[in-house]
Amino acid sequence: xxxxxxxxxxxxxxxxxxxIGSAVIRHLLTSTRARVVNVDKLTYAGNLASLVExxxxxxxxxxxxxxxxRQGLDRVFACYQPDAVMHLAAESxxxxxxxxxxxxxxxxxxxxxxxxxAARAYWNGLDTERxxxxxxxxxxxxxxxxxxxxxxxxxxxxxxxxxxxxxxxTPYSPSSPYSASKxxxxxxxxxxQHTYGLPTLxxxxxxxxxxxxxxxxxxxxxxxxxxxxxxxxxxxRRRAGA
Ligand SMILES: NC(=O)c1ccc[n+]([C@@H]2O[C@H](COP(=O)([O-])OP(=O)(O)OC[C@H]3O[C@@H](n4cnc5c(N)ncnc54)[C@H](O)[C@@H]3O)[C@@H](O)[C@H]2O)c1
Numbered sequence: 001x002x003x004x005x006x007x008x009x010x011x012x013x014x015x016x017x018x019x020i021g022s023a024v025i026r027h028l029l030t031s032t033r034a035r036v037v038n039v040d041k042l043t044y045a046g047n048l049a050s051l052v053e054x055x056x057x058x059x060x061x062x063x064x065x066x067x068x069x070r071q072g073l074d075r076v077f078a079c080y081q082p083d084a085v086m087h088l089a090a091e092s093x094x095x096x097x098x099x100x101x102x103x104x105x106x107x108x109x110x111x112x113x114x115x116x117x118a119a120r121a122y123w124n125g126l127d128t129e130r131x132x133x134x135x136x137x138x139x140x141x142x143x144x145x146x147x148x149x150x151x152x153x154x155x156x157x158x159x160x161x162x163x164x165x166x167x168x169x170t171p172y173s174p175s176s177p178y179s180a181s182k183x184x185x186x187x188x189x190x191x192x193q194h195t196y197g198l199p200t201l202x203x204x205x206x207x208x209x210x211x212x213x214x215x216x217x218x219x220x221x222x223x224x225x226x227x228x229x230x231x232x233x234x235x236x237r238r239r240a241g242a
Contacts, residue, residue: 008033008059012082014067014115015039015089017046019213020139024086029054037080039073040089041066041107050212067111073118084135085119087112090182093216094143097178108181109188112138116192123198136189136200142166144183144204146173168204 011028015021016038028034040046042064054060061080065072067089089111091097091104116136123134145166174180186202193200209219222232 008035009083010035010037010080011084011086012037012039012076012080013086013088015046015087016062017042017048017051018088018092019045019050019210019217020208021086021088022047022050022212023210024088025051025060026054029057029060033059035059035061035080037061037063037076037082039063039065039067039076043091045092045214047212047214066107067115068106070114070118073115074121077118077122082122083130083133084137085115086137086139087115088139089115090139090185092178093214094176094178095216097176097181101177101181104177104181108178109184112185113188116188116198120192120196120198132199134199136192136198138185138189138200138202140186140202140204141179141182142204142206143176143179144172144174144186145170146175146179166204 011034013021013025013028013036016025016036017040021038021040025036025038028036036059038051038061040062042048048055048062051060051062055062063072063076065076067073067087089107091107097104119136123131123136126134148166149164172183172186174183186204189200189202192198207218209217213220215221215224218233218235225232
């Protein structure tokens with residue numbers, strides 16, 4: 001399939017039935033001309049109801065698939081010929097990762113590895129123009145940098161280190177099974193670019209909130225508990241002397 005500025009691009013979005021992925025897909029289908037193929041296993045966190053308003057769009061396709069399933073991924077790449085991948089599929093809830101880390105290792109590390117390998121095989125078979133234009137966007141988290149310390153009094157926001165903000169140069173220091181699995185995935189993505197030349201991007205966003213947020217996450221949980229007069233959970237420990 002030829003690609004040029006005037007041609008709509010095809011994006012393969014993993015985890016598109018999740019909270020952020022569904023917002024991305026709603027945006028892509030309502031505000032751009034892109035075609036979208038949504039690859040999602042539909043775990044407890046996947047909710048196709050969040051895509052009802054765009055599900056009938058002829059530019060949208062859904063594939064129920066585990067990103068650990070290499071043959072399934074190969075079929076999807078061959079069938080839809082994407083110009084880019086936006087990889088959001090993950091186990092994403094910190095508390096669940098503490099109760100049961102296995103799914104996090106499987107999806108976030110093995111799944112990312114499997115997706116990288118499928119993308120690399122597909123990308124190797126593209127013509128030069130499409131190879132150059134291809135992108136693999138890995139959506140990670142700021143939690144790979146660990147916990148922020150207490151704010152430094154009087155520090156400038158323009159000097160991130162002195163005000164204890166994360167930057168892309170901050171050393172990785174994940175502190176939960178969730179963030180460790182995401183950090184592992186980031187390292188794999190970086191290595192696939194360095195070793196094989198796969199054109200990758202990693203973004204490390206902070207917490208998101210908004211419509212269709214799963215009720216176990218902090219902001220909806222606090223709102224729902226407050227409405228029902230229940231205790232409000234607070235994470236972290238009080239520092240000695242703080
Ligand atoms: N929500 C946030 O505030 C936040 C902050 C920083 C980074 N992130 C990252 O953004 C991405 C999306 O987060 P979210 O909050 O929308 O997550 P989510 O838990 O709401 O959605 C994850 C989606 O991935 C799918 N999925 C899980 N395992 C899969 C597998 N093996 N194969 C295919 N699909 C699978 C689920 O069915 C679900 O639809 C994640 O990678 C997360 O680490 C989220």
